[in-house]
Amino acid sequence: MSKFRKDDGKGLPPISTASLPDIVFMLLFFFMVSTTMREVTLNVNIKLPEATELSKLEKKSLVSYIYVGEPKKQFQTTFGVAPRIQLNDQWANVGDIQDYVIAEREARDEAEQKFMITSLKIDENTKMGIVTDIKQELRKSAALHINYSSRRKVER
C-alpha cells in the first residue's frame, strides 16, 4: 500500500487545521454580535392576530412598543385576568402612555424623532375599548405613526 504511505515526498502535505479555531471564532463572534436578546420580559400573554397586508418594521431603534394582554399566571392573583398595558418592564395605565411616548422621544436623536413608530402588540381577544383609549392617548401625544403587530396569515 505504498499509495497511502506518508512522507514519500510526492503527495501533498495534509491541510493544516491550525486555523480552524480562528475561523470558527470569527463565525461565533458574528453570531454573538448579531443576536438580539429580548430586552423586555413580557408580563402579559399575547397571541397576535393574523393579517395579510403586512409591512416590516425595519429600523428597530425607532420603534417603541406597547404591550396589551391578559396578565401571566403568576400575576393573576394580584391583577386579575382583565387585559392590562405593559410599557417596557412595568405595568401601566392608559394615563401613563403620554409620558412614555415623551420619554421614548427624548431618548432619540432630534432628526430621527419624526420617523418614530409605535408598535402595538395586542392580544387578539382584547376588547376594543382599551385599544381605542390607547389610540386616543397616542393621538394626544402626536405619535401618529403606528403599527398593529400581527402574524402573517397562512393561506388555506
Next chain:
Amino acid sequence: MARKTPEIPGSSLADIAFMLLIFFLVTTTMDVDSGLERKLPQWQEDQVEDDSQIKERNVFVVLVNRDNNLLVEGDVIRIEDLRERAKEFMANPYNEDNLPEKVLEEVPFFGPVEITKGVISLRNDNDTKYGTYLAVTNELVGAINELREELSKSKFGKSYDKLETEEQKAIRTVIPSKISEAEPKGKNI
C-alpha cells in the same frame, strides 16, 4: 532535566468554539417584526362631527358590533366578502348612482383622470374583539392595495412595489386611501 509538563492540547479548541457557535446559531432569531401600518389622524381639541359635508353615497359605512358581526352599508356580511365590497365601492367601475362620485383631476403620468370621492367609515363597539377589528382593517387596507396593484399592472406593467417613488405617488393620488375611524362615542355627551 526534570520531566517537561505536557502541553495543553489545542486541538479541542475548535470543538469548544463549535459548540458555542451552534448554541448561538440555534438561539439567534432573525425574525423581523411585521404588522399592519396605519396613520392616526391629528388630535383635535374640539371634535366637530363634520359628516354633513359628505354625501351619503360617498360613504362606505362599516359597523362592527359587540358580537363581532359586520354591518356594511345596511347588509350583514361576512369578513371574507368585505374586500370585494370595498373594492367595488372604491372603484365604481360602471359609475352607478349609489356608489361614490368622481372628480376629474390632472395627475402626472395619467393626465386627466377620474378620482373617487369615496370614504370608508369604520366604527366599532367598545366590546368588539381586537382580532376582529384588525381583520376588518386588514380587509379594507387590502382592498385599496389590490386596486393600486391592478392599476399599476395595467398602467406601468409592473408591480406597485417595484415602481419609482414618483409613480407610486401618482397611483396613490388616483386611488386614495381614505379610511376614517369614528371618534369613540360617549365621551363628551
